[in-house]
Amino acid sequence: MKQPNICPKFEQAISLLSKRWTGLVIYQLLNGTQRFNELQSAIGVSGKVLSDRLKDLEQQGIVHREVIPDTPVIIQYSLTTKGQSMQSIIQSIESWSQDWIKPE
Amino acid sequence: MKQPNICPKFEQAISLLSKRWTGLVIYQLLNGTQRFNELQSAIGVSGKVLSDRLKDLEQQGIVHREVIPDTPVIIQYSLTTKGQSMQSIIQSIESWSQDWIKPE
DNA sequence: ATCACTAAGTTACTTTATGTAACCAACTAT
DNA sequence: ATAGTTGGTTACATAAAGTAACTTAGTGAT
Numbered sequence: 001m002k003q004p005n006i007c008p009k010f011e012q013a014i015s016l017l018s019k020r021w022t023g024l025v026i027y028q029l030l031n032g033t034q035r036f037n038e039l040q041s042a043i044g045v046s047g048k049v050l051s052d053r054l055k056d057l058e059q060q061g062i063v064h065r066e067v068i069p070d071t072p073v074i075i076q077y078s079l080t081t082k083g084q085s086m087q088s089i090i091q092s093i094e095s096w097s098q099d100w101i102k103p104e
Numbered sequence: 105m106k107q108p109n110i111c112p113k114f115e116q117a118i119s120l121l122s123k124r125w126t127g128l129v130i131y132q133l134l135n136g137t138q139r140f141n142e143l144q145s146a147i148g149v150s151g152k153v154l155s156d157r158l159k160d161l162e163q164q165g166i167v168h169r170e171v172i173p174d175t176p177v178i179i180q181y182s183l184t185t186k187g188q189s190m191q192s193i194i195q196s197i198e199s200w201s202q203d204w205i206k207p208e
Numbered sequence: 209a210t211c212a213c214t215a216a217g218t219t220a221c222t223t224t225a226t227g228t229a230a231c232c233a234a235c236t237a238t
Numbered sequence: 239a240t241a242g243t244t245g246g247t248t249a250c251a252t253a254a255a256g257t258a259a260c261t262t263a264g265t266g267a268t
Contacts, residue, residue, distance in 0.1 A: 006128065006147070013201035014127040020255075023118040024110065036216050043110070046256055051217060071264055072215050082204050092196040097117035100186050124226075140245050150227055155246060176235055176244045 016060065017089070021045050021053050026083060027090050029063065033078040062086070120164065121193070125149050125157050130187060131194050133167065137182040166190070 017023055024043040028034060034042070040050050054077060057063035062083040068074040079086075121127055128147040132138060138146070144154050158181060161167035166187040172178040183190075 006131070007198075007201075009201040009205040009207070010131075010198050011128075012205050013197050014131070017197065018122060018124050018127055020122050023122055024115075027110070027114075027118070037214095040216095046258095047217065048219090048257090049255060052255090073263080075216065085204055086200060089193070089196045089200055092193045093117050093121065094111075094114050096190060096193055097111075097113040100189055101113040101116050103113070141243095144245095150229095151246065152228090152248090153226060156226095179245065 016056075019053070019056070021049060022057070023090070023093070025050070025053055025057065026062070026079070026086050029077060029079045029083065030087055030090060033076045035077070036075055039077065057083070120160075123157065123160070125153060126161070127194070127197070129154070129157055129161065130166070130183070130190050133181060133183045133187065134191055134194060137180045139181070140179055143181065161187070 021043065024045075025039060028039055028042050036047075036050070036054075039045075039054075040047060043050075045053075054063060054065065058065050060082075061080055064078050064080050064083075066076045066078070068076060125147065128149075129143060132143055132146050140151075140154070140158075143149075143158075144151060147154075149157075158167055158169065162169050164186075165184055168182050168184050168187075170180045170182070172180060
């Protein structure tokens, strides 16, 4: 056993990002506040899983959910400070992908 | 539709990292060459899925698999240059996690 | 009033991914 | 001959994700 235990903070961060769609939701919200349907059609995820992910992320303090009592009601999702701080991660993935992923 | 299509390179990179265990496998291999069983016990993944992931990563040119005809045969997994270049991503996740994930 | 429509989900059901544990081949040491 | 090792694979069980229909509350059109 070379590494009997991996840093739990790192492990938690990785497990967050290892969930399908998490990265794209954050990426999308880095462009600003968005509504449920906007997110759904922008990233092509099912309503069910988007709903799950947004709950996860809200619970982790990464996403903020705001109910605006317009009619019909508007629900806006945005990143908290913690969520915005993940831009550094998204950036590094983005720049790596530009350098190393070949087209088609 | 705000963003009808996300950059395909970025999307591919994200989909790679969104697969369970991928991040930890790369993290682990950043410490140097490792054998199948070492990886397995270090990150606590089942042999089946580890086998799948290593095949994926090999096929993506991220991991190199080397057979050493010792007895019993030794199989060493290591990162290619492309794989090593992902250190920047792992780093950013690591440093974010130190700043923002609170313990327990 | 009745019908159709919208946003933001939820529900029931199907398909895919992951986990578990047993097994295998080729060899070695006892 | 028997047991042990590495690097897997296989069959079966459970969890996660996809699909499509449905819901609730309100609005506007007929």
